[in-house]
Amino acid sequence: MGRWATKEQGVEYRRRYYLANGEKMRAQAREYRKLHPVVVTPEQRRKLHALRKQRAGGLTESRIFRRLVHAFLRQRDGDMCWLCGLTICDDPRIVSVDHVLPLSQGGRADDPRNIRLTHLKCNMSRPKKSREV
Numbered sequence: 323m324g325r326w327a328t329k330e331q332g333v334e335y336r337r338r339y340y341l342a343n344g345e346k347m348r349a350q351a352r353e354y355r356k357l358h359p360v361v362v363t364p365e366q367r368r369k370l371h372a373l374r375k376q377r378a379g380g381l382t383e384s385r386i387f388r389r390l391v392h393a394f395l396r397q398r399d400g401d402m403c404w405l406c407g408l409t410i411c412d413d414p415r416i417v418s419v420d421h422v423l424p425l426s427q428g429g430r431a432d433d434p435r436n437i438r439l440t441h442l443k444c445n446m447s448r449p450k451k452s453r454e455v
């Protein structure tokens with residue numbers, strides 16, 4: 323166990339100590355960083371880069387969800403854009419899900435009757451006024 327009867331006591335002590343000696347501690351930290359600069363080796367840099375790349379390439383939960391929604395709408399309505407009537411190819415970058423009744427007007431994103439597939443371009447260029455169906 324630690325030096326303190328409760329965790330809160332330790333936190334309180336450190337808080338008071340910091341209030342009393344904050345400037346001294348910050349000066350020490352500055353001094354420490356001057357003496358021990360952070361050196362990132364090329365090896366570490368490579369590892370970090372690889373890790374970031376790996377994360378970006380993996381599917382996030384929202385991406386998986388979006389794909390499921392797209393697949394559902396495709397199956398229900400076919401590969402068709404509801405705004406221009408042309409085919410939509412299976413490219414997540416150009417597909418968008420349109421809300422029949424906009425969310426801003428109380429439309430629900432989780433109601434299948436309120437969502438349909440559109441081209442991202444068509445959805446973006448659609449005037450707000452004509453959104454009601």
Ligand SMILES: [Zn+2]
Nearest residue numbers: 403406441444
């Ligand atoms: Zn379209």
